[in-house]
Amino acid sequence: MKIAILGSAGMIGQEFLAQVSAAEALMPDVTALIACDVVKTPTPATLAERTTDVVGNVTDAAVIKAVLDHRPDCIIHLASVVSGEAETDFDKGYQVNFDATYALLETIRGLSAAEGYRPRFIFASSIAVFGPPFTEVLEDNFHLAPRTSYGTQKAMQELLVNDYTRRGFIDGISLRLPTICVRPGKPNLAASSFFSNIIREPLAGKEAILPVDESLRHWFASPQAAAGFFIHALTVDLSQMDHNRALSMPGVSATVGEQIEALAQVGGSEAVALIRKQIDPVIEGIVSGWAPNFTAARARALGFEADWDFMAIVEKHQSRFGG
Amino acid sequence: MKIAILGSAGMIGQEFLAQVSAAEALMPDVTALIACDVVKTPTPATLAERTTDVVGNVTDAAVIKAVLDHRPDCIIHLASVVSGEAETDFDKGYQVNFDATYALLETIRGLSAAEGYRPRFIFASSIAVFGPPFTEVLEDNFHLAPRTSYGTQKAMQELLVNDYTRRGFIDGISLRLPTICVRPGKPNLAASSFFSNIIREPLAGKEAILPVDESLRHWFASPQAAAGFFIHALTVDLSQMDHNRALSMPGVSATVGEQIEALAQVGGSEAVALIRKQIDPVIEGIVSGWAPNFTAARARALGFEADWDFMAIVEKHQSRFGG
Numbered sequence: 037m038k039i040a041i042l043g044s045a046g047m048i049g050q051e052f053l054a055q056v057s058a059a060e061a062l063m064p065d066v067t068a069l070i071a072c073d074v075v076k077t078p079t080p081a082t083l084a085e086r087t088t089d090v091v092g093n094v095t096d097a098a099v100i101k102a103v104l105d106h107r108p109d110c111i112i113h114l115a116s117v118v119s120g121e122a123e124t125d126f127d128k129g130y131q132v133n134f135d136a137t138y139a140l141l142e143t144i145r146g147l148s149a150a151e152g153y154r155p156r157f158i159f160a161s162s163i164a165v166f167g168p169p170f171t172e173v174l175e176d177n178f179h180l181a182p183r184t185s186y187g188t189q190k191a192m193q194e195l196l197v198n199d200y201t202r203r204g205f206i207d208g209i210s211l212r213l214p215t216i217c218v219r220p221g222k223p224n225l226a227a228s229s230f231f232s233n234i235i236r237e238p239l240a241g242k243e244a245i246l247p248v249d250e251s252l253r254h255w256f257a258s259p260q261a262a263a264g265f266f267i268h269a270l271t272v273d274l275s276q277m278d279h280n281r282a283l284s285m286p287g288v289s290a291t292v293g294e295q296i297e298a299l300a301q302v303g304g305s306e307a308v309a310l311i312r313k314q315i316d317p318v319i320e321g322i323v324s325g326w327a328p329n330f331t332a333a334r335a336r337a338l339g340f341e342a343d344w345d346f347m348a349i350v351e352k353h354q355s356r357f358g359g
Numbered sequence: 360m361k362i363a364i365l366g367s368a369g370m371i372g373q374e375f376l377a378q379v380s381a382a383e384a385l386m387p388d389v390t391a392l393i394a395c396d397v398v399k400t401p402t403p404a405t406l407a408e409r410t411t412d413v414v415g416n417v418t419d420a421a422v423i424k425a426v427l428d429h430r431p432d433c434i435i436h437l438a439s440v441v442s443g444e445a446e447t448d449f450d451k452g453y454q455v456n457f458d459a460t461y462a463l464l465e466t467i468r469g470l471s472a473a474e475g476y477r478p479r480f481i482f483a484s485s486i487a488v489f490g491p492p493f494t495e496v497l498e499d500n501f502h503l504a505p506r507t508s509y510g511t512q513k514a515m516q517e518l519l520v521n522d523y524t525r526r527g528f529i530d531g532i533s534l535r536l537p538t539i540c541v542r543p544g545k546p547n548l549a550a551s552s553f554f555s556n557i558i559r560e561p562l563a564g565k566e567a568i569l570p571v572d573e574s575l576r577h578w579f580a581s582p583q584a585a586a587g588f589f590i591h592a593l594t595v596d597l598s599q600m601d602h603n604r605a606l607s608m609p610g611v612s613a614t615v616g617e618q619i620e621a622l623a624q625v626g627g628s629e630a631v632a633l634i635r636k637q638i639d640p641v642i643e644g645i646v647s648g649w650a651p652n653f654t655a656a657r658a659r660a661l662g663f664e665a666d667w668d669f670m671a672i673v674e675k676h677q678s679r680f681g682g
Contacts, residue, residue, distance in 0.1 A: 167602060167603075177502045179500045179501065179502040179503065180502065181500075181521075181602065182522075183525075185522055188518050188519070188521065188522040195505070196511070196515075198505075198511065199505075199511040203449065279490060279504065
């Protein structure tokens with residue numbers, strides 16, 4: 037199996053490559069990897085010989101051509117501008133998060149007509165396709181009503197993936213990812229940053245700001261679980277799926293208070309003491325527009341698996357990055 | 360008020376112009392009309408002096424520029440390839456039904472940035488944005504799951520209208536039209552054609568084929584009601600609408616049997632005798648994917664009005680075209 041990864045140098049791309057390297061014995065034969073990102077992709081040593089780098093932006097037709105020249109059996113499309121940037125830079129958001137995918141699908145359609153090429157196309161969507169008012173637990177048929185340009189772009193891409201699949205140009209699936217937690221790296225200015233900060237920073241002996249009330253509930257997956265969704269999507273049997281190929285992925289629904297309890301069990305009370313509560317009404321306003329819980333029934337029935345609970349999320353982070 | 364109509368020579372565009380001409384005393388002051396279509400638009404005599412024709416395709420940037428050079432206060436966007444053609448000609452469907460709208464909105468965004476231009480943008484969407492399985496009556500928050508390229512394109516355009524409105528580039532609204540009945544003209548090969556044929560042809564003394572069972576239920580608006588939605592949308596107060604500017608329009612839910620009862624009342628048993636039932640499993644399959652009934656609660660609350668019942672639909676047709 038030849039796998040192309042667009043956005044391979046990002047958090048999920050890197051975790052995906054690490055899991056492929058670690059679990060090769062359990063996977064279909066990976067004969068080649070095409071790693072595409074704006075920088076050269078760090079690749080595990082066991083995969084280096086089989087990996088071809090395509091360095092460039094997915095908005096560049098030459099980059100898309102260079103990836104498709106390999107005729108990958110599977111295309112994992114992770115390349116995206118994040119929510120905050122898509123909001124502040126309208127042009128860049130639509131160019132990267134929509135126009136590039138549309139052009140990519142059109143190029144595949146050309147190959148489909150010319151030679152019957154029909155790759156599995158695994159698209160990283162997001163729960164940002166949904167907007168309030170929410171039900172307590174969102175069913176799989178909750179209506180699309182994004183509140184951001186990012187969510188709008190993700191929803192439009194899902195619709196294209198469904199239509200191009202129905203027409204036989206790709207074998208597509210869209211995975212709506214929960215908020216990823218614990219993100220490695222440094223705190224940033226994204227409104228969702230605190231969900232990871234309040235775990236990662238105290239475990240590293242550093243202070244973290246909590247800008248919302250502990251009662252806030254949200255929907256999480258570890259980077260490890262997220263990469264696992266894409267591994268599973270490589271080979272899952274989609275022949276029995278209905279026409280809607282967009283799936284809300286399973287996750288863990290937890291309040292901020294439950295996050296902190298899990299931190300206490302892993303890092304002790306001295307870790308919890310490093311959280312400083314400082315309510316930020318702007319951030320509270322933004323995160324109140326995010327969904328708290330999902331059944332994810334269709335995805336679970338297809339074998340997609342979430343983290344066990346929020347403790348498991350913290351432990352996975354600690355075993356990878358912890359002291 | 361300067362009004363631009365894209366697709367002004369089509370069925371709804373023509374009915375819109377007829378209603379503007381007939382009801383000017385009840386309307387805001389129409390100072391200018393910009394009529395845009397691939398052919399020269401037939402225009403009522405009372406409006407001719409105020410009407411500027413732009414003849415050309417909405418896929419042509421020069422045509423869009425010629426329309427926007429007038430800086431219309433309202434843009435009514437009816438230009439579209441129909442469902443069947445969007446299915447058989449994939450390229451043309453996306454070019455006309457999506458790419459042209461995206462380019463149009465981008466051009467408006469440029470004017471918005473340069474000079475604060477922000478027109479009301481009234482987009483003709485369709486109940487084809489929904490797909491089965493249906494509930495008995497679809498609520499306004501029924502999920503988007505189109506089963507055709509046409510429905511996909513309409514859903515993507517709705518998402519753009521919402522996002523461009525939220526960002527302040529337009530004051531947008533999408534009107535999801537029911538199936539229009541009774542369509543004037545001749546029977547055609549569209550799967551929905553029979554809904555109009557079985558009324559229009561017998562009233563003209565001609566035979567019509569009924570390819571489905573009388574128990575089939577569907578959702579209708581007359582061309583007159585549809586044009587009325589656009590008249591109402593010119594001035595309706597949208598300031599209290601939530602972020603989702605896509606509205607399922609009110610309509611009449613009727614079975615084919617109820618259609619035939621209405622025909623009998625207007626045309627008598629001799630008209631009904633001209634309907635020849637000849638089940639077509641292909642057409643039955645297609646129309647089973649169409650929604651039967653809607654609450655249209657949000658649209659009704661905003662003052663959009665449907666035909667009274669299916670009798671009213673038949674009578675409107677008869678008074679316009681009947682002998």
